[in-house]
Amino acid sequence: MNATQTLVALWTLVLKEIKRFTRIWPQTLLPPSITMAMYFIIFGNLIGSRIGDMDGFSYMDFIVPGLIMMSVITNSYSNVASSFFSNKFQRSVEELMVSPMPNWVILSGFILGGMARGLGVGLIVTIVSLFFTRLTVEHPLLTVLVVVLTSALFSLGGFINALMANKFDDISIVPTFILTPLTYLGGVFYSISMLPNFWQGVSMLNPILYMVNVFRYGFLGVSDIPVGWALTAIFAFIIVLFFVALTMLERGKGIRS
Amino acid sequence: MAEPALSIRGLTKVYGNGFQALKGIDLDVQQGDFFALLGPNGAGKSTTLGVVCSLVQKSEGKVSIFGIDIDKDFAKAKYQLGVVPQEFNFNQFEKVLDIVLAQAGYYGMTRREALPRAEQLLRDLGLWDKRNGNARMLSGGMKRRLMIARALMHRPKLLILDEPTAGVDIELRRSMWEYMRRINQDEGTTIILTTHYLEEAESLCRNIAIINHGEIVRNTSVRELLAELDTETFLLDLAEPVSQPPVIEGFEITQVEPSQLALVIHRGQQLNDVFSVLSEQGMQVVSMRNRANRLEEMFVSMVEAGNNAIDKRAELNKEAQA
Secondary structure, three states: OOHHHHHHHHHHHHHHHHHHHHHOHHHHOHHHHHHHHHHHHHHHHHHHHHHOOEOOEOHHHHHHHHHHHHHHHHHHHHHHHHHHHHHHHOOOHHHHHOOOOOHHHHHHHHHHHHHHHHHHHHHHHHHHHOOOOOOOOOOHHHHHHHHHHHHHHHHHHHHHHHHHOOOOOHHHHHHHHHHHHHHHOOOOOOOHHHOOHHHHHHHOOOHHHHHHHHHHHHHHOOOOOOHHHHHHHHHHHHHHHHHHHHHHHHOOOOOOO | OOOOOEEEEEEEEEOOOOOEEEEEEEEEEOOOOEEEEEOOOOOOHHHHHHHHHOOOOOOEEEEEEOOEEHHHHHHHHHHOEEEEOOOOOOOOOOEHHHHHHHHHHHOOOOHHHHHHHHHHHHHHOOOHHHOOOEHHHOOHHHHHHHHHHHHHOOOOOEEEEEOOOOOOOHHHHHHHHHHHHHHHHOOOOEEEEEOOOHHHHHHHOOEEEEEEOOEEEEEEEHHHHHHOOOEEEEEEEEOOOOOOOOOOOOOEEEEEEOOEEEEEEEOOOOHHHHHHHHHHOOOOEEEEEEOOOHHHHHHHHHHHHHHHHHHHHHHHHHHHHO
8 A cells, every 4th residue: 555545544444433433422422521520510519629729739620630531541442442342243343354454554543543532532521621610731732742642552452452352341341440440549539649658659550640640740730750751651651552452463363263 | 378366375274273174275266257166164165265355364375366475465465355255244333335435445545536436336236325324224135235335346356255145035136146247247357256056156157166174176167067967856747646756767756746756867868768658657747847956966966975085084094093
């Protein structure tokens, strides 16, 4: 395929993915907005007013970046996991496999589709948060960079999960038992400086902590951990997961007999 | 001489559970041919085609499509190839037009290039009125036609049809045959067909390969194969019912119904001999037709012979081990 044909193929796949999640918007775009509105009302407004300040900011202002990041992470991951697995399940993945598209284009198409949903939901949640607080963004470029990278990273995770999954249960295990606990313990609702030393150390092993903190740094200008170190870690994870996913795709893991 | 549309050498496939689906098959399909690959279930037809389409990873062997080795440049080879699989493999929740346009996009065709082609194919296959409907709302026959339209979007030179008319009613099957003949004759598309309807292979194909237990047991022209047919079975409808079938020396006659007989004719025997004896015995034949299509008889006998040979080998092995 020449460069133009490759771009057409990639755009076709991305557009197809965007059409898929917008077609079923009551399942994909609406629920996170309602859930996050509930978080803002209950944790931000009702309970938050009794908690007081966190790291020098109102509790509502503190949790908004974390909750935006949480919705980006879960939606990027689940979009790719469920879309690619459905393609496997319905065998429509064969449409891609018989085509001359290189594997990296197939992978990138799904990742960009997952990012479109993750970032789209992130934008919706940001708009919803404006009903509850006045958002200020201290470092806009960093904020955009970290949310885009995080979305790409979790889209890759969703892709690998879908490749390995044999049944629908397999694509809900990781989000339920790994992703959700790590997100909740990743400093979305609290600053890790509140934890005893031992648990602060344990928290540092949680990769989501870095993403939430750098994202919060972009908004508020405060972070529990060094920003440069966190960005390097996210980049490194993306590179590793991209090559793992690509190798699995080349070998036909879960899609070729 | 032009490169074959498909050339397979020493193709072997051993699945993860140790099952050897293909045992080093060789096969050539010439450009412009209408070729049938026949075999009972599990014989290796779909595995062979799966390797050609990149859905199955081969264990050993070489596959070339129009001279392009799939190990060297699979992407280039895939441009020559259109695939209509046995099972529906499109997203049932997508619109018909979106499905064919997306497939064109995967081959690098822009929407502007693909739209006229999609309209032409969907019109030819009677799906244009359904273009904005969800694919899941289509009937089984329409879904099969949608897969044909999708496979032809990028104008492949080799079209693989894996049981394209399975579960399709007779009228529709005939119209699909007409369409396949047209693209083979008018557009010069090479077609490889697997089917369980041997009448389909006999009617459409010029050349044929029969695969059984992962081996090609026959590879010849349909005409040559039919010429070898030893026996033919006719059904004779009698004017009056009979209590038992007549006995005529040298002929095999059985009673199917009270007023219907099955007559097996071997090469060199004359039907007239049977009619005259029946007439002498007071039996009037009012109509006559072939019981099964001729290729089917040939196919069954070949597969049975293959199975017997395998049983025999197994017995000999057992004896040798004992």
